[in-house]
Amino acid sequence: MTHFNVDLTNCEQEPIHILGHIQSHGYLVALRPDTYLVVHASANLPDLINQPVADVLGQSIEVLLAQTDLPASTLVELLNVGQRNHSWDTINPQALRINGHPWNLIVHEYNGLLLLEWEPVQEPELVSLNQRLIAEALTEMQSSRQLVELLQNTARRVKTIIGFDRVMVYRFADDWHGQVIAEEKEPHLEPFLGLHYPASDIPRQARELYKINLVRLIADVGSTPAPILSQPGWPDDQPLDLTQSSLRAVSPVHIEYLKNMGVQASMSISLLYRGELWGLMSCHHYSPRFVGYGARQSARFVSQLLSAALEFRKDEEDQAQLLLSRENGKKLHEQLLLDGDIVQALTRRSVTALDLTRATGAVLLFNNKQYPLGQTPGEAAIQGLADWLRTNTTDSIIETSQLPRLYPAAEAFRETGAGILAVVLSRELNEYLIWFKPEQVQQVTWAGNPEKPVTVSDNGQARISPRKSFEAWTELVHNTSESWTETEVSAAVKLREDVLQVVTRQANEIRLLNQRLQAAYEELDAFSYTVSHDLRTPLSSIRCYAEILQEEHGAELNPDAQVLFQKIVDSTDRMRALIRHILFYSRMGRTEINAQPIDMEQLLQTIREEILITEKDRVLTLDIDAAPALHADPVMVRQLFTNLMANAAKYTRSASEGKVVVTGQQTADDVIYSVTDNGIGFDMKGAGKMFDLFKRLENARSFKGTGVGLAIVKRIINRHGGKIWYHSEPNRGAAFFVSFPIDQASVYHD
Incomplete structure (x- = not known):
């Protein structure tokens, strides 16, 4: 077995699961699960079985126990029971006596082998x-x-x-x-x-x-x-995994x-x-x-x-914070709709933006002015921070509890702003809503100096070595605030959508950001429409030629070639789907909205049936609860809910029983729908690019997708003057919310 040298550069790569030894108070044997032949054994095994390890490697259980008073049939039957039940919990531990001494036998199966471990009885x-x-x-x-x-x-x-x-x-x-x-x-x-x-x-x-x-x-x-010995001929590069x-x-x-x-x-x-x-x-x-x-x-x-x-x-604790945050978020939304004045609604009413999180300060940068709340850095410091955000970040949501590490100038105001949560309202106009948390200066008492984890050997090699002194070593920790919670980030995401909706209604045609976005959309529309159309013709030719070759020469092709031709056909199908999505996304910027009443119950049930057919080979429930009617473009609304519901169904495939719920409610001003699931979820802190074209979150990359669906959803909801927001946690499902204004005549964006 190759010795692994642990030095300063590779400590985290030390293969501690395949060290090639076991602790000496017990004994280990690894068997093939089909034949029960011994392939590995600990070198101290002779103390248990009264014969050399070399005599049992590659041999049967009968040979293994030949010099003991434990019948081989007893052990075989135990192993058979465990394999039949596909579980070892019911037999672990198994008390057995070997040559007059009691032992606990513990069995588990891993990496294609059965591991038998004997240890003393309690x-x-x-x-x-x-x-x-x-x-x-x-x-x-x-x-x-x-x-x-x-x-x-x-x-x-x-x-x-x-x-x-x-x-x-x-x-x-x-x-x-x-x-x-x-x-x-x-x-x-x-x-x-x-x-x-x-x-x-x-x-x-x-x-x-x-x-x-x-x-x-x-x-x-x-x-x-005790070293682990292997049967003759066992590959050196396949050590026994002791995970x-x-x-x-x-x-x-x-x-x-x-x-x-x-x-x-x-x-x-x-x-x-x-x-x-x-x-x-x-x-x-x-x-x-x-x-x-x-x-x-x-x-x-x-x-x-x-x-x-x-x-x-x-x-x-999270639920209490979430309820308070949602209550204050709802109040801020009401104030925005009532006032129509962003500054008034967020900074001068009974509930302010500061109440949305556990921050101690907040500032609204809007129309070239600053509106501070609570304890914040000075005006010049905030302006410098805003300039840094504009040139050094691309996300629409920025959060950190150690701002000075990213922006060294922030050390000057760490007492009020060691951590920030910022949402971008307009990067071009340098408009932001920023929350601040102060530095939490704390005295940390270390067990030994944490800055000295290495020693230098006589030959000058630096290696990680445990500290030889555990005397307390104290330091002060600076430049760090309390962390931002998922609930705080989620609330900021929702408030940003509320603000942008009001901003868009007020000055969509004159604001510099919207002018540039409109130009960018038009250029993207023209480019994607032209490229997509130009791509479809050669793509159809590729598929056609591949199918002709399959039909006319399929019998002459070897199996590997047939597989390659099928991959060509499958790849063209995926490319056609991507082009179709790009075209639909492009059309969203040009197509006029054909608003009419929509029977949402019928539309959602139709989408539900289509999804259940495609997911028929798994356990999935897709419930439609309340479904209030909408006055919107039926084609766009169908595409929107198809994307959201199909996504929810797709990302529950790893759950034993997938569950998706769609429900709607009507308020005085909006119709709000939610699509929730029990799937893989995602980290709110990394979801700032959720609706960007071709962007996918890290934990979704193992699922097939084009990265266009949510961009289409966002464009459709924008065209209808609505909002979309979301809340999720890793491995705890996700919830997407969309709202459509009831009075939509004045908010459609053609």
Whole structure:
């Protein structure tokens, strides 16, 4: 097995899942799932089976157990049950006696192999204690407690379950450095509560494994790991993947790290929030200590309860903020419609733009004037920031909690504006709405100097090395504000649409931005219309010639050539679809609106039936709730809802049961429709180019699409004088909202 040297440049690439060793307190065997032949085994296996490893590699289970008193038929039947059920949860762990000694057998299947791990059996008297502690934890987490108290009590219970000297709850920050926020320890130990640890202490690949294996035990830091041996002829470039293994050995760097702390045994329990790593319960013992499978599962269950409690409490907080933000956003919208004066509505009424977020200051830059609210930088500083935004950003939404890192001049006003959330009203006219959050100066106490994570060897090579001193090293953190939440960004997106709708109604024909946009649209229309028409003729010829060759010479072509011809035909189909979308997008800028009453119930049901036919091979429900009528162009409205509903259906394909709901409501001024789904969602912070032509979000790239559909939707809604906005979170679905003014006679844009 090739040794992997961990240095300063490759620490995050260290292959900790294929280190080629296991911890020495257990034994490992890897079998082929079809024949049960042994392909890998740990070098210490003779201690369990009483014969050399070389004698069993490539052999059957009967040979593996020949020198033990465990019948091969017993093990075969266990493996057969697990494979039939396609699950190992029902048999793990399996208590077996081998030559008079009890062992727990743990089985899992990964990368085409069955991994069998034997480890010592936990003391029986601990089981009832663990069950009682779990019941107590469940009762406590169901009650309404402060988060800090909940974390502290959970640390205390986990310490009782596993018997370690110290249990810490370690929370990750946005930059992946961590802080100890709860701790339970033996009285004689120095406290680590409040200490910060740099992100390099837990590199990226280790964090990914913590999301897969929720409990990780290192029983004896000082023990010698057992190498994994492979059957003769096994490729050197295919080492055994121990991602799912309980016995997986430990990175030499991490071993050194623990030794520097004086730790002899370690255990980590993952804490997740919405499937992502929120923190860890990091457990230390100052002498070797093995924790049995039952106690580890108890600790895992407590961590899952805590993860659920974290999500519940966070969701409660998010929901309260979301309701307040929506209420203030609705009030601002009403003020905009009532006043028709952007400045008056956003800065001089009972609810202002400052009330939309948890910012401490905001400023509206409009018509060459500044209108500040709350605590903001000075006028010159704001003008400089606006100039920087115009020349250095292209997104319509900009958010950061560390503005001085992007714009160094902002350090001068970090006390009021270390973080900003800005929406572009007109880049050409330098018009913005900007919210500010102040610097949160905090004293951070590091466990060792975070700026010195490397050592230099005798030959001068720099390498990452765990810090040898864990004495507190303190610094002040500057230039950072509280982070912007998804709710705040979503509210800013909606308010921007509200403002732009009023601006467009007031001065569409004279504003410089709209003049330039109109010219750009006309040039794009002419270009796309000409190019699309010119492309369709040769594209049709390519398809025609390919089909002729298939028909006339198909029998003479080998299978590979036939596949290539079919790919040509399929590619032309995709190209024709893209051209069709471009043409439709182009026509939206020239076609006159033929407004008439639309029976939305009938139109939406027709679209629904078409989508369900195309998605017939999966579980999908598409519900149409209230469907108030519209007075609009039927062709455009049909295209708009076809795009939104088809998108919603497409991005739920990864869900076991896709669900899409379309509903509408009529207010005094608008008809508002929403299309919601339970699909992959997206990050609001990265959605500033949602409606740009040919732009697709990162997590949507695995789904087929042209990047034109939402651009068409945006153009249609603009032509009708309406608005479109959205709200989403990754892996929690998305909601798109469109509104059509009831009095549309004066807002159509031809």
